[in-house]
Amino acid sequence: MRYVYLIFIVGVIGALAILGPRGAKSTRPPLEVFPDMDRMPRYDPQSESAFFSDGRTDRLPVEGAVARGSFYENEYLATGRKGENFGKGFPIDVSNEAMARGEERYNIYCAVCHGAAGDGDSMTKKYGMLTVANLNDQRLVDYTDGQIYDVVKNGKGLMLGYADRLSVEDRWNVVLYVRALQRAANGSADDLTPALREELGL
Numbered sequence: 001m002r003y004v005y006l007i008f009i010v011g012v013i014g015a016l017a018i019l020g021p022r023g024a025k026s027t028r029p030p031l032e033v034f035p036d037m038d039r040m041p042r043y044d045p046q047s048e049s050a051f052f053s054d055g056r057t058d059r060l061p062v063e064g065a066v067a068r069g070s071f072y073e074n075e076y077l078a079t080g081r082k083g084e085n086f087g088k089g090f091p092i093d094v095s096n097e098a099m100a101r102g103e104e105r106y107n108i109y110c111a112v113c114h115g116a117a118g119d120g121d122s123m124t125k126k127y128g129m130l131t132v133a134n135l136n137d138q139r140l141v142d143y144t145d146g147q148i149y150d151v152v153k154n155g156k157g158l159m160l161g162y163a164d165r166l167s168v169e170d171r172w173n174v175v176l177y178v179r180a181l182q183r184a185a186n187g188s189a190d191d192l193t194p195a196l197r198e199e200l201g202l
Contacts, residue, residue: 078168080146080153087146092172102177105170109162110178118181131158135178136185148175 032038043049043057052059072078077091092098107116115122118135125132133140140148152171155161166174183191189202 072168076146077172080149082146086144086150088144090145090172090176092169092176094176098173098176099180101170102173102175102180105166105174106177109165110174113159117185118178119185133159136182138186141182141186145175145179148178 045058047057048055049057070078074091076082076087080086111122113122113124113129113132114120114135115125115132120132120134122132143151149171151159152166152174153161153163162171189197189200192200192202
């Protein structure tokens, strides 16, 4: 067995003596064992290419390609759409935990513009940004749940999307909390249970 190690060591020393260590400084041209790896052909960005029929070097992703970590079998969960239309309902479990998480995320990312109550009375408005949407307006109350999810994900108008900051589940948690704010702002005594109405004398 020791002869095997000896032969291996002699072979390595011989290869280094012939080829020289990669990256070593020398006035002689390097010996290229694999020239196509040392000098790989490339195109500059937005340059012309004779290889493709449209002459463009920059290529679009293959149709149907999905970014790693972005594939969900439930289309509605990931996009807020059912087919070509925005859907209604929540594809996550509606719970106190989801509501609390939605409130936390909303206060971090949304309240600075839309206000703690969703009415647009926020710090950015006080500094002159008057185009912030009032989430409690009937126009936005009439949005489907999937439509609100799409705005949270992709943005709308001056609002940027939060797909890079909020996970799929957290986007739905925020939608859930927005619905709670809208219900609180536009609710009436009819929304209360009979027991609560009786307790409050309504």
